[in-house]
Amino acid sequence: xxxxxxxxxxxxxxxxxxxIVFIIVxxxxxxxxxxxxxxxxxxxxxxxxxxxxxxxxxxxxxxxLSLESTAVxxxxxxxxxxxxxxxxxxxxxFLVLFLIVPMWMNFLLRTYAWQxxxxxxxxxxxxxxxxxxxxxxxxxxKGGIILGMVYDFLPFMxxxxxxxxxxxxxxxxxxxxxxxxxxxxxxxxxxxxxxxxGVISGITMVFIPGMTTFVISSLLxxxxxxxxxxVIEQEFTLAYDWNMGSGLSLVLLVFIIINIVIxxxxxxxxxxxx
Amino acid sequence: xxxxxxxxxxxxxxxxxxxxLDDLNLTIHENEFVTLLGPSGCGKSTTLRIxxxxxxxxxxxVFFEGRDITNLPPNKRQLNMVFQNYALFTHMSxxxxxxxxxxxxxxxxxxxxxxxxxxLRLVNLEGYERRSPSTLSGGQQQRIAIARAIVNExxxxxxxxxxxxxxxxxxxxMQYELIRLKNELGITFIxxxxxxxxxxxxxxxxxxxxxxxxxxxxxPEQIYNEPENAFVADFIGDSNLFPAVMxxxxxxxxxxxxxxxxxxxxxxxxxxxIVIRPEDVEIVPPARGTVTGVVTxxxxxxxxxxxxxxxxxREWVCHSTVAHAVDEEVGIKVxxxxxxxxxxxxxxxxxxxxxxx
Amino acid sequence: MKALKRFYVGLIFxxxxxxxxxxxxxxxxxxxxxxxxxxxxxxxxxxxxxxxSILEALRNSILLAVLSAAIAVVLGTAACVAMQKMxxxxxxxxxxxxxxxxxxxxxxxxVALMLLFLTIRIERGFGTVLLAHITFxxxxxxxxxxxxxxxxxxxxxxxxxxxxxxxxxxxxxxxxPEIMPGVGSGALMAFTMSLDDFIITHFTTGSGTQTLSxxxxxxxxxxxxxxxxxxxSVIFVTVLVLLILVNRVQYRLDxxxxxxx
Numbered sequence: 001x002x003x004x005x006x007x008x009x010x011x012x013x014x015x016x017x018x019x020i021v022f023i024i025v026x027x028x029x030x031x032x033x034x035x036x037x038x039x040x041x042x043x044x045x046x047x048x049x050x051x052x053x054x055x056x057x058x059x060x061x062x063x064x065l066s067l068e069s070t071a072v073x074x075x076x077x078x079x080x081x082x083x084x085x086x087x088x089x090x091x092x093x094f095l096v097l098f099l100i101v102p103m104w105m106n107f108l109l110r111t112y113a114w115q116x117x118x119x120x121x122x123x124x125x126x127x128x129x130x131x132x133x134x135x136x137x138x139x140x141x142k143g144g145i146i147l148g149m150v151y152d153f154l155p156f157m158x159x160x161x162x163x164x165x166x167x168x169x170x171x172x173x174x175x176x177x178x179x180x181x182x183x184x185x186x187x188x189x190x191x192x193x194x195x196x197x198g199v200i201s202g203i204t205m206v207f208i209p210g211m212t213t214f215v216i217s218s219l220l221x222x223x224x225x226x227x228x229x230x231v232i233e234q235e236f237t238l239a240y241d242w243n244m245g246s247g248l249s250l251v252l253l254v255f256i257i258i259n260i261v262i263x264x265x266x267x268x269x270x271x272x273x274x
Numbered sequence: 275x276x277x278x279x280x281x282x283x284x285x286x287x288x289x290x291x292x293x294x295l296d297d298l299n300l301t302i303h304e305n306e307f308v309t310l311l312g313p314s315g316c317g318k319s320t321t322l323r324i325x326x327x328x329x330x331x332x333x334x335x336v337f338f339e340g341r342d343i344t345n346l347p348p349n350k351r352q353l354n355m356v357f358q359n360y361a362l363f364t365h366m367s368x369x370x371x372x373x374x375x376x377x378x379x380x381x382x383x384x385x386x387x388x389x390x391x392x393x394l395r396l397v398n399l400e401g402y403e404r405r406s407p408s409t410l411s412g413g414q415q416q417r418i419a420i421a422r423a424i425v426n427e428x429x430x431x432x433x434x435x436x437x438x439x440x441x442x443x444x445x446x447x448m449q450y451e452l453i454r455l456k457n458e459l460g461i462t463f464i465x466x467x468x469x470x471x472x473x474x475x476x477x478x479x480x481x482x483x484x485x486x487x488x489x490x491x492x493x494p495e496q497i498y499n500e501p502e503n504a505f506v507a508d509f510i511g512d513s514n515l516f517p518a519v520m521x522x523x524x525x526x527x528x529x530x531x532x533x534x535x536x537x538x539x540x541x542x543x544x545x546x547x548i549v550i551r552p553e554d555v556e557i558v559p560p561a562r563g564t565v566t567g568v569v570t571x572x573x574x575x576x577x578x579x580x581x582x583x584x585x586x587x588r589e590w591v592c593h594s595t596v597a598h599a600v601d602e603e604v605g606i607k608v609x610x611x612x613x614x615x616x617x618x619x620x621x622x623x624x625x626x627x628x629x630x631x
Numbered sequence: 632m633k634a635l636k637r638f639y640v641g642l643i644f645x646x647x648x649x650x651x652x653x654x655x656x657x658x659x660x661x662x663x664x665x666x667x668x669x670x671x672x673x674x675x676x677x678x679x680x681x682x683x684s685i686l687e688a689l690r691n692s693i694l695l696a697v698l699s700a701a702i703a704v705v706l707g708t709a710a711c712v713a714m715q716k717m718x719x720x721x722x723x724x725x726x727x728x729x730x731x732x733x734x735x736x737x738x739x740x741x742v743a744l745m746l747l748f749l750t751i752r753i754e755r756g757f758g759t760v761l762l763a764h765i766t767f768x769x770x771x772x773x774x775x776x777x778x779x780x781x782x783x784x785x786x787x788x789x790x791x792x793x794x795x796x797x798x799x800x801x802x803x804x805x806x807x808p809e810i811m812p813g814v815g816s817g818a819l820m821a822f823t824m825s826l827d828d829f830i831i832t833h834f835t836t837g838s839g840t841q842t843l844s845x846x847x848x849x850x851x852x853x854x855x856x857x858x859x860x861x862x863x864s865v866i867f868v869t870v871l872v873l874l875i876l877v878n879r880v881q882y883r884l885d886x887x888x889x890x891x892x
Contacts, residue, residue, distance in 0.1 A: 004798045011709040013713075015709065016710075023766065097874065102647050104870045106827055108848055112851050112863075113654045172361045174361065175357055175362075177348040177349045180349045208736050209736065236742060249738070
């Protein structure tokens with residue numbers, strides 16, 4: 001049998017090699033370029049560049065906007081998932097499927113759709129002027145970006161929370177009622193804690209994409225609002241300053257790693273995200 | 275005469291287009307260990323859940339101590355339930371699970387701590403306060419579920435097939451535990467199971483159910499020795515269940531062979547069902563038997579031998595500590611007292627309906 | 632209360648679908664202006680079919696998706712098989728590394744891969760994008776296939792060996808069919824991730840290669856093209872039909888399995 005075991009073990013080699021070349025090495029490259037200047041000498045200047053007002057403002061804006069979007073997503077998704085997961089109808093999983101359909105559509109198109117809706121002469125404003133109501137100016141503002149983020153990322157918040165809530169055994173709810181708890185007490189003491197892994201999952205799946213996007217700010221921020229993603233993207237594609245770009249990416253990596261750690265600590269079942 | 279505690283009056287319940295309970299009437303007294311016994315789908319779990327308040331009857335009422343509680347939600351009823359798969363709160367410790375009902379009831383902290391200790395001692399799990407339910411074995415989880423329920427001092431404890439997931443030895447141990455608990459706590463237990471051994475072991479009263487009807491209510495001895503219809507006779511214990519003709523009072527003919535029995539009032543030359551328990555079938559020399567037959571199978575069951583005897587095409591089953599050989603010709607005798615005569619149902623519906631009180 | 636719940640769910644639905652529906656309607660609008668209805672037309676769909684650059688981008692996207700999904704499935708499934716025989720510690724390390732592309736921000740993954748290609752001086756183009764897509768697809772395959780192994784009954788494989796099968800034959804006849812659903816869903820996920828990807832493609836592609844996403848991005852930055860509306864409507868209808876089909880098939884398969892039991 002050991003010959004087969006050896007063969008079986010070898011099956012993994014192509015992937016291990018691939019992972020090293022295309023996952024590990026590139027990350028080391030980011031580290032390398034981030035910590036060196038154009039001549040190859042060691043420097044911390046690229047990382048310290050985050051302190052530059054333009055950069056720190058971009059980082060701060062990214063952080064704040066992403067946190068706000070994540071919060072909005074959570075507030076919208078949780079009640080929705082409660083309604084769908086706990087009402088016990090089998091048709092509800094079908095409904096969830098339909099809510100996920102937009103996720104499978106190209107996200108550029110979806111974000112772009114909001115651009116045409118929010119524009120000064122876009123659909124909403126045309127509607128509003130027809131009704132002689134004041135027009136909205138969400139395009140090219142932070143509000144517009146939050147709207148775009150919420151729209152793009154809401155399904156990622158819905159799925160894990162729905163799964164966590166649907167997994168709760170009905171008898172556990174009955175037991176809580178049996179022991180004297182009313183609906184509110186049951187929710188606060190039983191349902192909410194048991195749904196926490198899903199909530200954490202959703203937050204981690206929304207926060208990082210929100211913080212690192214440059215597409216949403218590009219399309220809905222009109223290029224006026226710079227997120228850290230825009231800065232990094234421009235360093236690479238416009239300024240060709242790989243070192244600066246890498247250095248700033250390393251700063252981003254800190255946030256990403258914190259996110260990963262939080263996710264790992266709360267994933268007791270080891271069942272992963274979905 | 276014990277007081278009436280819970281009464282179900284004319285309770286009916288359907289799920290979709292399936293009728294689960296039809297005009298059910300049931301009374302449960304104080305300090306009784308009542309078992310609802312029957313096959314899957316007979317409605318026993320539904321009955322329990324209606325008593326607990328987790329299902330509402332489509333029609334009919336539920337009374338508790340004389341008061342109508344039909345529309346009372348479960349958290350306001352003075353009973354507690356032990357669920358089939360334990361339903362422990364996995365995100366809380368054992369102590370927090372047990373304390374849950376007490377905290378809702380806003381009991382003082384010292385009281386709660388005392389009760390937790392008392393409950394854990396009662397179920398032989400002292401010291402387990404800080405453990406997480408998911409680290410416990412099935413039997414331990416079961417006992418924590420029981421502790422969590424009884425700590426609230428309910429008047430009635432409902433148990434929904436709680437021992438189903440445990441292996442045989444553990445199940446038997448837990449059965450004795452439950453009897454001991456009932457005696458120590460002095461409260462009513464309403465127990466649901468499909469396992470007749472459990473029912474016979476633990477109950478003061480057994481309610482046999484089938485297809486949403488009560489087939490028979492009685493003590494374990496009554497149910498076992500005097501089944502009132504073919505379903506009960508067949509469901510409880512092993513039995514020789516034969517069609518027969520009641521010749522007259524105290525004489526019944528099984529396959530045209532007359533047997534003396536002790537039942538009266540079944541008419542003259544009427545078709546009936548009779549049941550004889552295998553342990554009541556006596557094997558005697560052929561000359562002394564009321565009927566004779568040939569042994570076809572002998573199986574050693576540990577407690578006894580199980581022997582199948584062919585009496586002119588009818589198979590009789592006998593349990594005895596004395597073995598006989600296959601192909602041996604034997605005689606069969608039955609003490610008249612051990613022949614239970616039962617009315618034959620007029621139609622299939624009647625057979626399912628059994629006797630409704 | 633029930634009405635309130637239904638209202639809320641309906642509201643979310645409207646929120647999710649209105650942009651898509653609006654694009655759909657707009658794709659038939661004769662007038663390019665977004666507020667003004669200029670009459671029903673199919674001219675944008677016709678123009679879409681004529682626009683060679685968009686069609687080529689579409690072709691690239693589909694080719695990339697199919698190729699990267701297929702290769703990812705082979706590498707990923709093989710890796711899952713290998714990991715069954717691994718020590719728990721080693722498996723944890725491999726799984727940890729596997730999770731990196733999924734947990735990392737797309738921009739960092741894209742930038743990292745770009746640096747790799749630039750440093751070893753590979754010309755960026757279709758090939759590098761393909762390599763990048765395979766890289767982020769393999770984790771999704773593994774994520775879908777691994778759980779299937781956990782549910783797998785090891786005794787079926789042993790039974791096949793007992794009956795005289797070689798390990799390879801036994802694998803293909805007993806193990807593979809059992810993990811197929813995972814392979815299928817992994818392939819589907821990889822396909823979708825590849826089709827939808829923008830950021831990583833943006834950094835790893837060369838100027839000559841466009842995918843649907845990069846094409847849309849460049850078009851949108853230059854101004855509105857109504858063909859984009861037509862394109863989005865086509866994609867939406869396709870996705871919807873596909874998902875319904877998949878769901879129906881899944882439903883029917885589950886139904887069959889339940890009835891068989």
